[in-house]
Amino acid sequence: MKPKSIPTSLSQRLQAFDAANLNQSHCVCRKKSILQRLSHVVIVFIFAFSAGFLGYFTASSSLPFPLASFQNINIPVRENTRETFESASVIPQKFPEFLNRIDVALISIFAKQPDTGVIVESVYHNSQRLSIALALTSDGFVLAPAQLLSQSSQLIGITSTQQIRSLEHIVTDPLTQMAFFQIDNYNALQVLEFVRLDDLRLGMPLFTFLPDVGNTSAFDVSYLSQLGGIRSDSRDALFKSSESVQDFIYTTDILQGESFTPVFTQEGKVVGFLMPREVESQETSRILPAHFIMPLLSQLLKERSIARPYLGVRYVNLSVPSAQNVLIQTERASKGLLLYSREQPAVLRNSPAEKAGLREGDILLQMRTTPLETSWELSTLLIDYRSGDTVDFVILRDGEQRTLSVVLDTVSPL
Structure with missing residues (x-):
């Protein structure tokens, strides 16, 4: 291997010194360039992470979460109710199964948001929910209060899996004032069993879904105290019509839930729908029996009418x-x-x-x-x-x- 020549003259040494400095400056520049690129990558990563976190936080606080969570369930305890029906007891071990059954059978109903192109403005918050619909068939027929039709001309349903689907009004039942809708392009609903009047028993616990608070879900509980008959002492209550519902289910005390919300047994079967209070001082709840809906299902499926x-x-x-x-x-x-x-x-x-x-x-x-x-x-x-x-x-x-x-x-x- 031939040894490198060593510069001896002053000019040669100066040239060698300049070349060394030039190489060193190039190295420094290359190091600065690499550091700058790394800093840009870090900044982009931090920005993306922050944006993702912000989006998650917005969705978490705005989108309707699944309707039930066993860990977050809240059931108020009423001592007077327990004293009235000592034999009636809620079995906590059954609640996971209860929640799993009803979770995919309930649909949150909202007025459709205008498409502005701004994501935040298209978010559906629980406080904007108009009602809860109950699945009647796995391929999209649902039941909800007819009053929704006067609240918005365009309704959408959000499933427990956060699928957003449009709703088509099919027909309204004149007897119960409940409306039948069909969800567009969705066939993964769970259909719950309806309870016949003959299968109801005094003292059985009844549950209704309460509005979400953040991402928690809650249920209220009361007990069945009367089937049919007259609950009011009013003279007007004696006069009946063959074309209006007279036989309601009554509870021991007020069920705290939205009007027309489904009411369940602890096995997750549908008892009926919570009716609005007749007067503010009312001390019990009225439930429209699901028994009134059952005969209409075969008509609805065959004829899309009732x-x-x-x-x-x-x-x-x-x-x-x-x-x-x-x-x-x-x-x-x-x-x-x-x-x-x-x-x-x-x-x-x-x-x-x-x-x-x-x-x-x-x-x-x-x-x-x-x-x-x-x-x-x-x-x-x-x-x-x-x-x-x-x-x-x-x-x-x-x-x-x-x-x-x-x-x-x-x-x-x-």
């Missing part, structure tokens, strides 16, 4: 003890349904009842093979019938029993 049977009478249920104290003495009967006029005629004009020959003062004693001597009202007894069905009524008129046949018509859906 039809309630129409009879057309107004009456007083003589099986209610207080009814005997407010009626003018006519022919006496302690049981049955007395056709009675008040604001509306006892038999509505052109109704199936009028066409069959029923008139004011008749007492309905029996409907087909069912004696009309219980506290259950006509609207409850008619829900399993359809338009076009012929129903034979045994009536009492002028002291004599006779039978009249009525062909039921249809209450037009809304």
